[in-house]
Amino acid sequence: MLAKPVMGALAPIVMSVSIFSGAAQFAALSVLAAGGTAAAAIGAGVLMNARWLAMGFAVGPSLSGAAPARALRAQAIVDASFAISSRGDGSFDQDRLVGATLPQAISWIAGTIVGVLWGSALGDPEALGLDAIFPAFYLALLWGELERHGAVNGDSKRAGVAAALGAAVALVVMPFAPAGVPVIAAVLAALVGLKRR
Amino acid sequence: MSAAWLTVVVLFAVTIAFKAAGPVTVGGRSMPTRVADVIALVAPALLAALVVYETLVAHGGGIEVDARLVGVVFAAAAVAVRAPLLAVVSLAAIATATARVLI
Numbered sequence: 001m002l003a004k005p006v007m008g009a010l011a012p013i014v015m016s017v018s019i020f021s022g023a024a025q026f027a028a029l030s031v032l033a034a035g036g037t038a039a040a041a042i043g044a045g046v047l048m049n050a051r052w053l054a055m056g057f058a059v060g061p062s063l064s065g066a067a068p069a070r071a072l073r074a075q076a077i078v079d080a081s082f083a084i085s086s087r088g089d090g091s092f093d094q095d096r097l098v099g100a101t102l103p104q105a106i107s108w109i110a111g112t113i114v115g116v117l118w119g120s121a122l123g124d125p126e127a128l129g130l131d132a133i134f135p136a137f138y139l140a141l142l143w144g145e146l147e148r149h150g151a152v153n154g155d156s157k158r159a160g161v162a163a164a165l166g167a168a169v170a171l172v173v174m175p176f177a178p179a180g181v182p183v184i185a186a187v188l189a190a191l192v193g194l195k196r197r
Numbered sequence: 198m199s200a201a202w203l204t205v206v207v208l209f210a211v212t213i214a215f216k217a218a219g220p221v222t223v224g225g226r227s228m229p230t231r232v233a234d235v236i237a238l239v240a241p242a243l244l245a246a247l248v249v250y251e252t253l254v255a256h257g258g259g260i261e262v263d264a265r266l267v268g269v270v271f272a273a274a275a276v277a278v279r280a281p282l283l284a285v286v287s288l289a290a291i292a293t294a295t296a297r298v299l300i
Binding site: 135 | 204209227236239246258259264268272294296
């Protein structure tokens with residue numbers, strides 16, 4: 001519903017089907033809405049989705065089968081599925097990864113179609129507080145992730161330290177870095193895993 | 198091709214490549230313990246950063262403290278009492294919308 005004035009009706013729907021990332025779609029859209037070029041919009045979307053490059057390398061060792069099959073299964077990597085399929089010990093359940101993504105894809109695409117067709121009837125998404133859904137969603141995923149670490153390793157202290165550091169890095173980098181970069185920079189916090197137990 | 202369609206097509210291709218790169222190159226291998234220890238911490242680090250980022254990011258980059266923060270505080274309380282996901286995000290939206298009316 002945000003996209004229609006900038007992108008027309010069809011492009012946002014195709015975008016949801018093909019890119020399937022709220023963060024990247026909003027980042028690219030906000031550039032286009034501000035009158036930016038396609039190159040700037042692509043840059044913002046690429047930086048936002050670069051976190052999936054990091055997630056891909058994390059999930060990679062847990063995926064079995066030939067390279068094309070792994071590449072196909074890797075397309076199921078989205079934030080929530082990455083978190084849900086994480087076992088907390090560095091390995092991932094590949095069936096859960098795919099299984100968690102399918103219902104999300106369906107509701108994301110359906111939501112975009114509803115937004116494009118009837119969004120103007122719903123009113124201003126920010127007045128409805130819909131922008132707070134994203135951080136709340138990630139917070140719930142983070143909580144589940146910390147609990148899994150507690151269950152697997154006996155304590156979730158290292159995961160808590162990595163989370164606190166990741167949040168701090170993002171906060172420090174945010175004022176001067178372009179969209180998405182603070183999130184990628186936060187991956188560095190995972191290096192606390194190098195510390196011996 | 199319009200700017201919107203060009204953006205969609207290029208982002209599609211880049212996104213596929215990003216997701217496939219890791220699984221194609223390191224797929225199916227067992228990792229040394231120290232690497233696995235780092236990998237295990239990627240999810241909490243990324244998720245915590247996403248919470249901060251999505252709570253505070255301003256339109257066009259930079260930091261903006263607004264009613265989203267109220268919603269996230271309520272969401273944290275809901276998470277702490279083990280409320281279901283739908284309740285967590287609904288509460289966040291309602292608290293944020295209410296804060297926008299009141300502030």
